[in-house]
Amino acid sequence: MADFGGWMMPIEYPGEKGGVLAEHRAVRERVGIFDVSHLGKASVSGAGAVDFLNTVLSNDLESIADGQAQYNFLLDETGGVIDDLIVYRKSSTELFLIPNAANTSEVVKRIQSQAPSSITVTNLHLDFAVIAVQGPNSLDLLRASGFDESIATLAYMSFARVDWNGVPVILCRTGYTGEFGFEAVIPVEHHGEKSAWNLWNTFVKNLAHFDGAVVGLGARDTLRTEMGYPLHGQDLSLEINPVEASANWAVGWRKPRFNGRDALLAIKEKGAKRKSFALRVNDRGIPRQGMTVVKDGRTIGFVTSGTFSPTLKSGIALALLEPTIKVGDQVDVEIRGRISTAEVVKLPFVPSRVR
Secondary structure, three states: OEEEOOEEEOOOOOOOOOOHHHHHHHHHHOOEEEEOOOOOOEEEEOOOHHHHHHOOOOOOHHHOOOOEEEEEEEEOOOOOEEEEEEEEEEEOOEEEEEOOHHHHHHHHHHHHHHOOOOOEEEEOOOOEEEEEEEOOOHHHHHHHOOOOHHHHHOOOOEEEEEEEOOEEEEEEOOOOOOOOEEEEEEEOOEOOEOHHHHHHHHHHHHHHHHOOEEOOHHHHHHHHHHHOOOOEOOOEOOOOOOOOOOOHHHOOOOOOOOOOHHHHHHHHHHOOOOEEEEEEEOOOOOOOOOOEEEEOOEEEEEEEEEEEEOOOOEEEEEEEEOOOOOOOOEEEEEEOOEEEEEEEEOOOOOOOOOO
């Protein structure tokens, strides 16, 4: 167990199918379930809720329809990332947010401070649990666990309000693994019943039919790193903005207004002094956060996330480097007192199968 954003979380689970490598393989090859209830939950509601939130968050909420989800940033006045979050657009008057655990209170406070009297912003962090079901057999596990056949029609980055044994569930075609999968947002309790606990136990019971696994933080990190998905506090932060993080795609540049727009636009137009790149280590070295990256004997940046890739069986990393670096370049990473060579490669490290 380890503290993660103020929550005690399992790094890995015990047992025959436990351990980071086994859990990672289960998700890539079959199915795994994750208790990610530490993630924040909040709602923004009221007349003009979409219009209001669109002036606060970076991405363009007008580019998605009701029933769709969108990756977003909440920025400060310098363009730094207060948090990255998923926004679920229920209607023009109601949105549901999934921020990072440690940042939920700050996200809610910032949005509340800008909200007009017609808008209500509510922190729902402890009211809902989130269970991720990820992997090629995720739909089969949901069917076996009592979900309606209609969920098969859900497109990637969309969601539906469904019924599970009389409990209302927001079922989302989202995830943090790069695999086909779902995330179920369920009330912790419903009519006096421990609904979230009941759903978790149902998934656990049915996992055996698909040779699946319960998955901890360790495999969650290796899975997301193989896809190049950023982790706030490492690959994104108040000091690492979306332009530097190569995340321009999550910014609605044509919008006239959003928090941090002027500062971020200035960085984009001037050109960032550093940029996020993907590295694949050529030997047995495993890069870790904070390790120095060198080229031609000169420091050019540092690792923001690094791990062993169970799929590639080599060390991989995301690194913040000088912007002149390009795919195919060879660099050196200082790993525990020795030098490992690495190649700058394109993301993702392994093919995405979210669709």
